[in-house]
Amino acid sequence: MKEDPRLIATRQTAIDAAQRILRDEGVLHVTHGAVSKATGISRSTLYRHWPDARCLRDAAFRRIATPPNIPPKTDGPLRSDLRWLLGVLMGALNDTPWGQIAPQVVAAASTDEEARLVITEFMKDRFASVEAVFAAAIDRGEIATNVPVEQLIELAVAAPYFRKLIRHEALDEDWLDRHVDLLCSIAKTNSGQ
Amino acid sequence: MKEDPRLIATRQTAIDAAQRILRDEGVLHVTHGAVSKATGISRSTLYRHWPDARCLRDAAFRRIATPPNIPPKTDGPLRSDLRWLLGVLMGALNDTPWGQIAPQVVAAASTDEEARLVITEFMKDRFASVEAVFAAAIDRGEIATNVPVEQLIELAVAAPYFRKLIRHEALDEDWLDRHVDLLCSIAKTNSGQ
DNA sequence: CACTTATAGAACAAAATGTTCTATAGCGCA
């Protein structure tokens, strides 16, 4: 009982187009009509797959909800592990469909339950990876005591996302180097609190 | 040559409603029809004020682009100044229309030029305030040498916005206290780089 | 009070959004 390849092909083609539209023109333009024009798939077929506009938009959101999982490198030292992990994360933000559509998903998340789930799920993954890196560093004794690691993790993730998704500023290697340097210097310094 | 009060009243009422719709239902629902139904203002009048849907949405964005300017307190000490400024900022995010609509503006910014301008302008203001606080602390000799102040400013602002606009997590007094504590401990510690 | 102008409301045109039907063609299975 294999699935009809025509269904698969239609879904693939349509969602690809929907994502491109989402990225280039915004959520307002993700409609059956626009996707039909972009792909040649007839409107009636699209309505068969996604009964209304909301379903179609949700599908475009959800598809990118599965970015490649990042298995963190935790063999130290901290600076190296962190630089590698955040480098991958930055690369995803800069160069993958996910990064290009993320602002739209974030935007939608304040009124769209589906988008909100996508974001929180995604962030949970990211935090877990960064946490693993810090946990390994703690095990190796690389981190000073009474350093608030929870907050450090938040800052590590917040900065690149803030720059990219809110300020729409460039994320480059230089910036990331400085970011990681600062994080490590905090981690290794007894804050004296 | 005073301006007709009817024009002012119509604009006020309509944009108020448009903002409420933007906040509660998302940018997709900010239309002449919806605003008309919400306010009782006739559709033709709305079209007279804002020729098309884009103008209407831009107006809703732009109006909140003028949040009360925050004159930073810079009489020290750093922790106190920073806590006060970020407290005001956090309050605005939590309790004002701006904070409620900000996610939508951020979202729109990736395809809408007007929204992008609103965000960058707004962020420029915020960074300037935080920078003033740090500059005063430097003058007072409160900050260790070779602390990368630019990055510190970015982290100071990034964390609350990331939490609120991207993760949709709560911003409370406890969290802010810890955030300010961490920032101050970084500022006062020679990072040894 | 006379002039100007903003508004409401209707009537309308155009486009987008959904729905339903039929003919065709691709697919799975025997």
Place this chain on the structure above:
DNA sequence: TGCGCTATAGAACATTTTGTTCTATAAGTG
């Protein structure tokens, strides 16, 4: 291969939304 099943294209259609234009009325101005 051939049969039944079903996905698709496309047209025809109803409905809603979007935008325009007109007129009568009411409100503000001087």
